[in-house]
Amino acid sequence: MSETETKKGPATWRIITAGILDFITAFFVLGFIVATVLGGRTDTGFKLEGLPALVFFVLIVAYFIVFNRYLGGTIWKRILRAQR
Numbered sequence: 001m002s003e004t005e006t007k008k009g010p011a012t013w014r015i016i017t018a019g020i021l022d023f024i025t026a027f028f029v030l031g032f033i034v035a036t037v038l039g040g041r042t043d044t045g046f047k048l049e050g051l052p053a054l055v056f057f058v059l060i061v062a063y064f065i066v067f068n069r070y071l072g073g074t075i076w077k078r079i080l081r082a083q084r
Helices: 012-038 051-070 075-079
Strands: none
Touching: 012 051, 012 075, 051 075
């Protein structure tokens, strides 16, 4: 590649959309898993407080770190082809 050529990355809308969809997906999937295992399921979904809420928060952060660093991108980044 010459100095005048630049490598074009994914569109900004793809990155933002993937981030939003990843957070929504992780929130509901991990929320229900933590609520089912540690308690917190309700008739309308889940409600996490104390230790289950902390575990939930740590898992959401771990989701983004592990998927981006070690697995080539999060689920929605791969679907929307938004990896850099």
